[in-house]
Amino acid sequence: MMGFLGSILTGIGTVLCCLASAFSVLYMVSPGKAGEKRIIMLLSAGAVPLLAVLSLHGLQAGRLPVFGRSDMLLFYALSVIATYLYVALQHRMRGISVVLVPYVTLCLLLGGSAMGQQVQTSPAAGSTWLGLHVCTAFIGFALCTVSGVLALAYVVQNNNLKRKHLGVVFERLPPLESLDHLMSRQIGAAFLMLTLSLAFGVHLARLSGVGYEWVRDPKVMSTIVIWGIYAVLVHMRTSAHRHGQGMALVTIAGFILVLLTFLGIHIFADGSHIFVAVGATDF
Amino acid sequence: MNLAAIGINFRTAPIEVRETVAFRPETIPRALQRIRAQIPEAELALVSTCNRTELYAAAAPEVLKGADLVGLLLADVGAAQSDVLRPHFYTKKGPQAVEHLLAVAASLDSMVVGETEILGQVKQAYLLAQEAQTIGKLLHTAFQGAFRSAKRVHSETDICRGRVSVSSLAVEFSGKVFEDLGEKTVMIVGAGETAELALRSLIEKGVADVLVLNRSHGNGRALAEQYGGRAIQWDLLKDYLPRTDILISSTSAPHCVVHTEAMRRAVETRRGRPILLIDIAVPRDVEAAVGELQNVYLYHIDDLQKMAATNLARRQAEMDKAWEIVREGVAELKAVPDTPGLGRMMQQFDAHGRRIAADALERALAKEALSALPGAAHEEIRVLATKIVNKVLAAPRESMKRAAKNGRWEEYTEIVSDLFGFSSEDDDASQAAPHAQIQDRKDQE
Incomplete structure (x- = not known):
């Protein structure tokens, strides 16, 4: 019964997000006054049943619903939606939906396709530290995603201004400086979340007694590389006061690494760390 | 009509x-x-x-x-x-x-x-x-x-899409590069009319910090004073470039006045903060290679005129x-019915309504119970009576408009005139008070 309800709710949420994607593409290509309000409303409406599904899964499993491809993607997609809604509503940031909303929808579709698959987790999956480690990592990835899309918008708008392309895309995208400021904030927040996640991860490794085994783990390594890139970006922006196209390109590089790490390792490969044995008692 | x-x-x-x-x-x-x-x-x-x-x-x-x-x-x-x-x-x-x-x-x-x-x-x-x-x-x-x-x-x-003047395009580009024009510094190099127009448009959009550079310092100062800015000595251009966010140039100099090297140094100092250059001078004031520097956005008069023409053509289309x-x-x-006599009939309705209301009010307010009421209460009763009469007459008025629209005007005129007792004398009464009609309409609204 719970499975059926979950499928129905996921279906409703995904359909609403698909509609939001269609409208966001239309918004960018049509010169009319198709408002982004509609996209925001559809996305918000879609997020509600998806949140309900995630909560159901959590209640059912008695742990945070962030394990297994389906829940992981759902959690990540919801984090991206929440960040986007904050950016769109708080900062009136329009235009980035054309990339972000279809991307989120794709994640949902991928997640939906893995729904119902058996998820094997270690007994430690219910631990608070692991929950904090995974949640902060996913929220950090979501913030990296939004900052990457903002950086992409920056590069496109920069190109429009340089090449004097004054089409619909030029009109829809926000000013360069707004994109730069917001990118800066997202990077700061992403760095904070990734730092917390790494700290929780290290603490967890110590608790579980795996020693320094995690140093050889590709997932940890790629996350540390991402963390390093974001550390450099935060330094460049806060201490060196660097802005502009160069910073946007580095942000995009960070975002591509997030995609490789998250989608590549978490989704298409086995999402666990190499030192975690399913069923292990401590992790 | x-x-x-x-x-x-x-x-x-x-x-x-x-x-x-x-x-x-x-x-x-x-x-x-x-x-x-x-x-x-x-x-x-x-x-x-x-x-x-x-x-x-x-x-x-x-x-x-x-x-x-x-x-x-x-x-x-x-x-x-x-x-x-x-x-x-x-x-x-x-x-x-x-x-x-x-x-x-x-x-x-x-x-x-x-x-x-x-x-x-x-x-x-x-x-x-x-x-x-x-x-x-x-x-x-x-x-x-x-x-x-x-x-x-x-x-x-x-x-209405797309700007069609040089000054409005300057504002549009500024708005697409910068978030808040109120925090930006605009430098005017030369004191051409178009540059002044662009400056005025930018000031209307919130720009507060204005620098004016002119070979004749006196003219520069006059322009600066007019827009609450500061006049800068001509040879200080390079020094002020790094702190300039928007530069509008329109000198009549026969050679370039903003060189690539000076701009490269300015860009380095600005650490990636964008700078917008609008060069409306002929011959050009800003070297073309400046536009290739990162985070520099350069528009010459030809670019702007081409964009204005494209936008205008799009509008014409x-x-x-x-x-x-x-x-x-x-x-x-x-x-909307424009049948001869419809307006007159509407006025007759107005006059008829006013007459009914006035007669009824006159009789009612003469009675002892109501005459003792204060003036404000009398006014309230008057407004109420007018509203009731207007409501009652609203339906026949609408029917007459419909009849006029549907070609049944003649048929209805006779019946309505007979029913309401309209005659040619009413015309004079109705013509007399156009202001009263407006008041009635306001009351109805």
């Missing part, structure tokens, strides 16, 4: 003539009342902008035929000058006048097609006419129709669609 429009605009009259006939907003109500005193049967509105002055009058055809609207509008300028100005005026009547009003509001008749300022000016003209109490049912309908069709033109066509909407608007207004 019995509407007439007379006026001059940028096509029929040069600026010297237009400024003689222009009205400031605060003088319009008085001008309307002065003209109304000459033709009390007419509804009037006056649109006056830098590009046009137009008087709209709505009344029975015989009233409009007999009135010298141009003469009435020019009453204040003296007979001799009036004769000089007359040839610049155009007159439009009936559907042509309605179409003209709709086209003006939709900015199809503007110097810069698609500019949106004119709609606000037409709205202001309507409000000023209301203030002068010279607007009645006919002009109200015509202006509301004009607003509706202007909104449709703005939303359903691309006629939308003209047919926009005119189609205007024509639909005119057709809608035509569908």
Whole structure:
């Protein structure tokens, strides 16, 4: 019964997000006054049943619903939606939906396709530290995603201004400086979340007694590389006061690494760390 | 619709003539009342902008035929000058006048097609006419129709899309590069007219910090003082480049004044913060290679003129669609019954209603129980009685309009006149108080 309800709710949420994607593409290509309000409303409406599904899964499993491809993607997609809604509503940031909303929808579709698959987790999956480690990592990835899309918008708008392309895309995208400021904030927040996640991860490794085994783990390594890139970006922006196209390109590089790490390792490969044995008692 | 429009605009009259006939907003109500005193049967509105002055009058055809609207509008300028100005005026009547009003509001008749300022000016003209109490049912309908069709033109066509002047393009680019113009520094190099226009537009958008660089320091200082900025010595250009966010250059120098090397150093100091350069000088003031530097956005006069021409062409391409909407608007207004005698009958309804209310009130308030009430209560009762009468008469009024629209006017006239006891004497009574009709309508609303 719970499975059926979950499928129905996921279906409703995904359909609403698909509609939001269609409208966001239309918004960018049509010169009319198709408002982004509609996209925001559809996305918000879609997020509600998806949140309900995630909560159901959590209640059912008695742990945070962030394990297994389906829940992981759902959690990540919801984090991206929440960040986007904050950016769109708080900062009136329009235009980035054309990339972000279809991307989120794709994640949902991928997640939906893995729904119902058996998820094997270690007994430690219910631990608070692991929950904090995974949640902060996913929220950090979501913030990296939004900052990457903002950086992409920056590069496109920069190109429009340089090449004097004054089409619909030029009109829809926000000013360069707004994109730069917001990118800066997202990077700061992403760095904070990734730092917390790494700290929780290290603490967890110590608790579980795996020693320094995690140093050889590709997932940890790629996350540390991402963390390093974001550390450099935060330094460049806060201490060196660097802005502009160069910073946007580095942000995009960070975002591509997030995609490789998250989608590549978490989704298409086995999402666990190499030192975690399913069923292990401590992790 | 019995509407007439007379006026001059940028096509029929040069600026010297237009400024003689222009009205400031605060003088319009008085001008309307002065003209109304000459033709009390007419509804009037006056649109006056830098590009046009137009008087709209709505009344029975015989009233409009007999009135010298141009003469009435020019009453204040003296007979001799009036004769000089007359040839610049155009007159439009009936559907042509309605179409003209709709086209003006939709900015199809503007110097810069698609500019949106004119709609606000037409709205202001309507409000000023209301203030002068010279607007009645006919002009109200015509202006509301004009607003509706202007909104449709703005939303359903691309006629307002894209800037078409150098100064507005400068503002548009600034808005696409910078978040808050209030925090930005604008440097004007040279004191050309277009640069000044662009500066004025930027100041209107919030720019507060203005630097003026001119070879003649005196001229630079004068311009700086005019816009609350600072004049800078010519040889300090390189020093001030790093702190400049928007540079507008329009010198008459025969060579470039902003060089790549100086700009590269400025860009390094700015650490990636963008800088917008608008070079409207011929020959160019800014080296072309400057535009290739990262985070520098350079626009020459040719770029801006090309964009303005493209936008204007796009607007022109939308003209047919926009005119189609205007024509639909005119057709809608035509569908509003304009049957001869309908207006008179509506006035008879008004007069009849007022008479009934007045008689009933007179009798009621004479009674001891009500006569003792305070004045405010009497007023309340009066308003209530008027509202009741208006409500009762609303249905037959609407039926008459429908009958006029459906070609059953003759059939209904006789019956309604018989039912309500309308006679030709009522006409005189109804014509006597146009202001009272307006008041009644306000009460109804």
